[in-house]
Amino acid sequence: MDLPGLVQLLKDAFPILLQGAGYTLFLAVAAMLGGLLIATLVVVIRIGKIPVLSQISAVYVSCIRGTPLLVQLFVIYFGLPSIGIQFEPLTAGVLALSLNVGAYLSETLRGAINGITQGQWDAGKSLGLTNSQTLRYVVAPQALRLAVPSLSNSLISLIKDTSLVSVISVSELMLASKEVIATTFQPFPLYLAAAAIYWALSASFETVQRKLEAKLNQMYIR
Secondary structure: OOHHHHHHHHHHHHHHHHHHHHHHHHHHHHHHHHHHHHHHHHHHHHHHOOOOHHHHHHHHHHHHHOOOHHHHHHHHHHHHHHHOOOOOHHHHHHHHHHHHHHHHHHHHHHHHHHOOOHHHHHHHHHOOOOHHHHHHHHHHHHHHHHHHHHHHHHHHHHHHHHHHHHHHOOOOHHHHHHHHHHHHOOHHHHHHHHHHHHHHHHHHHHHHHHHHHHHHHHHHHO
């Protein structure tokens, strides 16, 4: 294909790829927020050593980390309808991604909290704070600074993992690319274009991560 033809191909495909990138971004951000909620709940339960719930949370983390995301997606979208639970493709995608990333984020947050010295807990107690108040006002803000790089890496990985949702017909970036390829028969430039968009999204979040790290460091240096 000559250069003018390539430019025209990318120009025609760009609106479709851009729409797919929008779905990819939505899936990643929605799943990250859902995963953070799940992770926070799991961390509170496990750190608080709540009977039964703590064991259930540990099994959840082990199960999710020990099975492929694709299998989890199939269980939610294709398996649950057999017991009367059915989700739309987009909902199933967000749920599967949230449950998956939530398990990893819970370990990230738990490790960050465990990285805070016992002296910080003792300082909270000396001020008359309860354990939950110490966690919220003293330990958690410091743990967040330690967790930011790992949280950012999880989000960047999540952006790439959204490509798996194409198997349940969610029109994210990868499926949008395949649809254009099916009509143009030009896989190489279109897959490269999709890769460039994934890279741009990841690079954008890397920039946000660096700025957030710098801001948090300045806050604690002061």
